[in-house]
Amino acid sequence: MELRQIHYFMAVATHQNFSRAAEHVHVSQPSLSVQISGLEQELGTRLFDRLGRKVVLTQAGELFHTHAERALRELEQAAHVVHELHGARRGRLIVGALSTVNSYLITPLVTKFKQRFPDIQLQVHALPSSEVVSGLLGNRLDLGICLLPLAHPQLTMVPLLEERLALIAPPDMKIVKKRMRMQDLAFLPLVLMPVDYCLRKMVEAECAKAGVHPKVVLEMSSPDGILEAVAEGTGATILPELYVRPRLARGNLQLIDLYDPAPRHGVGLAFLTKRYRGPAAEEFARLCETTIRELQSRPTLPRVTAVHSYRAG
């Protein structure tokens, strides 16, 4: 059974006439006759009664017609949904992002994305860098935002920005200057993430580079919780500057640059190299870069208060 035969069949059924049906499907009448009779032979039954002037469906033809019509509709639908997807008017985009990046980058990004592609189902999961990677490899994520450097044969990395870590101290803590050496951290009580967290490991790595051993007085698993603890004077902490900056507005925290060496790390966009990402993902990636440019041009970003319709699991 060939799709061509089905199309011809439908044409004859509607026009009740081989010659006109042939015109309608842009073939010669004999070609159409041959195809129809081929179909009839394959099915073992006449589908049309050739009654001289008119051609009408037999019972078999009628039964066949109902199903054939539905089949063609389904194929049309199949092509249609794919084209909708291509125009990004349909589809699903699953992104995994570092939780800190999530808070300052994703929030405005999602707003823009939803404006442009209101019908794309967007999911943004806050995940540690390792799970972003495994999610990409396991095909559970379309895009990932994770730490650099990362060299994996199956993944492509696009560097997005450099995150600087800054010291966050309670307002009453007396700091000599607006800057502090990494070595001076050794005498400071710190509130940090638990040891199995990515952010903690990064802080420890930076301290190790400077040859200091941080004095941890409290471990909390949520960055916001840590900031509250700091605001209450429990100690200082070290967090990505971009993450903390919008939270400084309330005035109960002070931000101190660290140096010698300045703690920083790259953040990049990752995806499976061989995987076809689709227009929605491409656009998301583009929006990432423009959003970052905007963030960097406005050092003190006002807190975004809009409610976003994305799920962060």
Place this chain on the structure above:
Amino acid sequence: MELRQIHYFMAVATHQNFSRAAEHVHVSQPSLSVQISGLEQELGTRLFDRLGRKVVLTQAGELFHTHAERALRELEQAAHVVHELHGARRGRLIVGALSTVNSYLITPLVTKFKQRFPDIQLQVHALPSSEVVSGLLGNRLDLGICLLPLAHPQLTMVPLLEERLALIAPPDMKIVKKRMRMQDLAFLPLVLMPVDYCLRKMVEAECAKAGVHPKVVLEMSSPDGILEAVAEGTGATILPELYVRPRLARGNLQLIDLYDPAPRHGVGLAFLTKRYRGPAAEEFARLCETTIRELQSRPTLPRVTAVHSYRAG
């Protein structure tokens, strides 16, 4: 879009591997690759992510898959129902039959037919001969049983039987012999069908042949009503012998043969010559002939009392 492409697509989707899919659909791997990439090109999107070891559907592929699967199911169904029809396990047969023939031939015939083809939807309409013909020409009937002779260029007639008309008289009417000349009808009060009925015309035609003018004392449009009137002594009537015979059992009617000339007419099976009739109609025609042979071998047929599930409109 070709059906071949859809089949190959489904195979790759299920096996997640081009080579094995190719084996499964009995083509070489390159042929399958070409077809898939042709489909992708036509749709403007990748349908599969070739991830080295595995091949998985893209989002577009998944969307396409659901519809493609349904389309294939519909086509399977289309072929299936046609085959069911071919095996006479499905379908509809619409027969138009003369009302008199209807009563004695169709009743046992329907019983047999329903036994052999329980799933065929059978409709038997009691119609005058002219409407049988127009019904066939208008494609509203699959088969017809009508009067002979009938020569129509589009219709094929198969003679089935000769119906003899007989005089039916009340039991108290004194008849000299069991036979009566047509001429003697002139003095008999008759109960006949109204003039626009086929049966009435036939009776008048037979009388005309014998040169007599029937004396009609009552007109009724139902043969059974006529018989009741005759039984009550209103007059005699003329009806097909086969129709009346099973109704003689009650003993309130007597049947007298007519002769000189014997009134008779042929009855035949009719259908559109060019129309494909299908196995159900073929079988119905065969059953007609066997049933008639049975009827003629048992001159006094017992009244069939079974309830039949056919509609007579």
Place this chain on the structure above:
DNA sequence: CCATTGCTATAGCAAGAGACTATAGAAAGT
């Protein structure tokens, strides 16, 4: 009653689509 018209089926020929073999090229496993 013959000729014409309208429609479908068949025959023969030309072009194109698809299938196959061989092979390149990339990635995963040993």
Place this chain on the structure above:
DNA sequence: ACTTTCTATAGTCTCTTGCTATAGCAATGG
């Protein structure tokens, strides 16, 4: 580094399908 596994490409050949011309059949009109 080598081998294996898998997909993509190139070239050749065959089969399918399309086309034109025409036969054949029924209905219609002069």
